[in-house]
Amino acid sequence: MTKELWTITEVSEVFEVEERFLIELEDEEIICSVCNGDTSTKLYTSSELEKLRLVKILTEDMDVNLAGVEVILRMRQSMIEMRRQFDSILENLAQELQDAFREKP
Numbered sequence: 001m002t003k004e005l006w007t008i009t010e011v012s013e014v015f016e017v018e019e020r021f022l023i024e025l026e027d028e029e030i031i032c033s034v035c036n037g038d039t040s041t042k043l044y045t046s047s048e049l050e051k052l053r054l055v056k057i058l059t060e061d062m063d064v065n066l067a068g069v070e071v072i073l074r075m076r077q078s079m080i081e082m083r084r085q086f087d088s089i090l091e092n093l094a095q096e097l098q099d100a101f102r103e104k105p
Helices: 008-015 019-027 046-061 066-103
Strands: 005-007 042-045
Touching: 005 008, 008 019, 008 042, 008 046, 019 046, 042 046, 046 066
Parallel strands: none
Antiparallel strands: 005 042
């Protein structure tokens, strides 16, 4: 999916879900659309489509309800952020070690 923004109709067709399901996910704040300044058309970013892909897997394949989906997605986001922080710490440590070895005669 190389497209930057997708309409609700396009998302509905690609993911084979009803538009009302997408609206329900927005009401539950599981996914968020962006509004085009010129119109009231709801548009979805690729990151929101990734969330929708996970929502479909969790609800259809694993029988998780929307409250559970919300918890899982929040935990997933926390884990991603922790991984970023951990990677940053490792990069800083590696840089400090390289600097320390350069300073030694």
